[in-house]
Amino acid sequence: MNSKLFLSLSIIFLIIGCNPNNGITVNEISSPVSQNSSLPRLYTDNTGTVFMSWVEEVDNMSYLKFSSFSNNTWSKPKTVTSDSTWFVNWADYPSVIANDGSPMAAHWLNKVVGGTYAYHINMSVYNEEWSPAFTSHQDNTPTEHGFVSMTPASDSTYAAIWLDGRQTHDREDDEYSDLNKAMTLRGAIINTNAEILEKFLIDDSVCDCCNTSITKTENGFLAAYRDRTDEEIRDIYVTSYVDGVWSEPKPVHADNWSIGACPVNGPAVDASGNTAAVAWFTGAEGTPHVQFAISKDHGQNFQPPISLDNDSPLGRVDLNITESKIWVSWLSPTDNGAKLNIKVYTLDGEELSSKTVNGLSRSRSSGFPHITELGAGLMIAYTDVTGEIPTVRTLILE
Template sequence: MRLPILLSVLLLTNSCSKKADVQLQEIPSVAGDNSSLPSLYTDNTGTVFMSWVEEKEQLAELKYATLVNSTWSEASVISADSTWFLNWADYPSIIGKDGQPMAAHWLNKKPGGTYAYDVNISAYNSEWTDKIIPHQDETATEHGFLSMLPASDSTFMAVWLDGRKTAGRDHHEYADLSKAMTLRGAIIDRKGQIIEKFLIDDSVCDCCNTSLAKTESGFIVNYRNRTEDEVRDIYSSVFRDGSWSEPKVVYKDNWEIAACPVNGPAIDAQNRIVATSWFTGANGQAKVQLGISNDYGITYDAVISVDDQDAIGRTDILMNDDKIWVSWLSSVDDSGQLNLASYSLNGEPLKQYSIPNISGKRSTGFPQITTSDRGILIAFTDVSEEQKRIRMFELK
């Protein structure tokens, strides 16, 4: 069933590659049957972590494995339950440091509403700690779209969308920004203790993912904002000297939309350079954009249209070997296509690769990319057959 797709991938790759030894090819997935919601993370040692969910009847298991020296470890279970909130866009994640896990997160339903759920975080300190709820409020509202990164050897930063102000909000009150979704954060240690909490923005888009990067200057978070005029462009805030800066727009797409598009940004950093990719539907035109900053994300010197033809979005980004890599989904001939494009650090387009015949439906989720000793890894949920399963590709 995979061979025709793999051949078409290689043909597309070879047609746009100047080096015959550069190939995008499918590799065996470490995830098992009925798997979905992959999340990839490469730590400071080059160890790749992948977390994912496997469902067995009513039970969901959050698993992870590591890739070292081109070999995957055995899959291990972080947590399992039948009460989780499993969502194509708001997926669990894992981070690591020094070759070991540092923390993982997932979402747990709570009584009170269809979208009432808590963020659960388990830190790793020789073993997985009991889960904590970082937002610590009791409202039956939405909490999710979390991003996290190591802050030190013993602590990590987490940011998430927090719906505590939306508690009891009626439909006609949706335009009242005093009852809007908020963006909050916390510093947490390996024992699962919350060191400090932050309010970053008091009015943000309800269900677009956040993205967190760390520069030499500090953390930077990108997310979709929400203004009184229902303009929902990408904003950023920088964490320096113990506090988050006043949020400001990354680029004025001026996308006015009175609903959440469920299509947030991705960000990565290398020294002074920060790169961010995002989807916009401003002026009725679907686009994936790439912004490049040379001053730690304070200003963006270049904003490039990556795809202004058939973009679906759901973008990811990474920086390595003085290149910027952007992935996104697009619609081609009534089917979905996963794209991977490289750019120089000043925004010059280099190469593009494509994996065709992928569903553009929500169940495909948000494809993930990261670096490894084998090149660039790609993971996504394949829903083309009766049972969903995570598929993996690598670009050598």
């Protein structure tokens, strides 16, 4: 199909999928990626500049690239690093964070000998150029280390959390229920000289492969993730980092979802002022649904959850808080694929408007759509797998 015709049809698809009566518009903009691109991740820094990272694959090589968006234009893409030994996965994707209009740190995953899910976290920090790769976890067991979330802590430091499988080393299949051999949640404070200043064990039993999320608050940091109890309850937990200490993890809400495996569907957290919010997917009581909850004390206590979708959604949530609004997104199935749902709320939980973007895929290869603050609206990025070659697409919602 002619590329211009395909773009026109894509825009038409988006317009058809939008409710024209709620004052929100969605427009596709030219993406900075090349073909065979996927795994987009968005980040808005303290200057309001939007950064997007993604992966491009050529032959057996993978390239982690990024671009920044200003004056309604994406900058020329730059490559952080490339290799043929990466672990490239639809749910466990690389990222780039930024500060003061410049990239700050990046992460990606490198395979190691030892099993299908044996891989380590590689990080690089930016000081006019990208540093040599280093590992945040400093653990060499051939186990899973991934699902990283990062956020700046200061002009020269950042916080990172990740799932760490060192306790699962040599775990037999019949030992899966032994929580002494469970996946753990760990973290670190790292500076832009690639020095690990502090290391933490945050939770010693968590879900094996749900993405994590972290945000900076006025008090420190707030992290959200899917926990795992000895009764196989896998609800969303939060913990706060204040004055150098992580608080005792606790559930955002007691969904009591009992599931003996990982749903690969983690939470999203964000904060602004004293308001924090967490969005998540759950299958509690046999009913898949998406919900979010608001806190007015930096994530120490959460109000009862607000239901977003109980009509068998796919999940894959994201959430963004501005000074006056909470934006939440998630995927739900359609007859021909999937749609991206976006709802806008006040900081007190009053629904303001909603929007739907059609034409997405429900397949795992489509990954996790991302949203991030762009002025008074949002930037949206997702992987389009409806054609022969996957392509990252970017949209602006205003």
